Amino acid sequence: MLKQNILDKLNQQINLEHYSSNLYFAMSSWCQAQGLNGAARFLAAHSAEELQHMHKLFGYVNKTGAQAIVSEIAAPDNTFKDIKDVFERTYKHEQFITTQINELVSLTMEEKDYASFNFLQWYVAEQHEEEDLFKGILDKMDIIGLDGRGLFMVDREIGAMGAKH
Ligand code: FEO
Numbered sequence: 342m343l344k345q346n347i348l349d350k351l352n353q354q355i356n357l358e359h360y361s362s363n364l365y366f367a368m369s370s371w372c373q374a375q376g377l378n379g380a381a382r383f384l385a386a387h388s389a390e391e392l393q394h395m396h397k398l399f400g401y402v403n404k405t406g407a408q409a410i411v412s413e414i415a416a417p418d419n420t421f422k423d424i425k426d427v428f429e430r431t432y433k434h435e436q437f438i439t440t441q442i443n444e445l446v447s448l449t450m451e452e453k454d455y456a457s458f459n460f461l462q463w464y465v466a467e468q469h470e471e472e473d474l475f476k477g478i479l480d481k482m483d484i485i486g487l488d489g490r491g492l493f494m495v496d497r498e499i500g501a502m503g504a505k506h
Contacts, residue, residue, distance in 0.1 A: 347445075352412070384427075397463070418430075
């Protein structure tokens with residue numbers, strides 16, 4: 342049985358993963374509207390991954406006999422300055438999510454809830470990968486540049502990255 346404080350935090354994380362999905366979906370839509378089809382495809386696939394993260398948490402909570410909660414999802418921004426702004430925000434967002442996961446992991450340690458601690462290790466590893474992924478995209482933009490054909494090449498590169506799982 343989950344302690345109430347851990348259950349509340351897990352439900353908060355469910356909401357955040359859902360928000361992440363919507364944020365990346367909004368970004369995908371903006372990219373599509375700018376003709377950045379590669380980035381749009383990548384972000385739509387990433388939006389679907391975030392839903393998987395949400396479902397995984399949902400399944401865990403319900404398996405403990407507690408109730409996973411569907412709550413109101415904050416509306417994401419729908420306008421962005423340029424493609425760099427989009428990916429700077431994804432990187433910043435993933436760093437925020439990592440902080441939230443770390444807090445959750447600390448709480449499970451404090452409460453000696455080792456089943457939840459163990460379950461959350463997947464998210465610890467995932468956040469490490471996601472930060473690396475988005476940082477890598479920002480690095481590509483710096484190397485290739487966004488002037489002239491640079492934007493076209495960056496978009497193509499991002500589109501070729503596809504979804505991880
Ligand atoms: Fe669910 Fe991108 O972390």
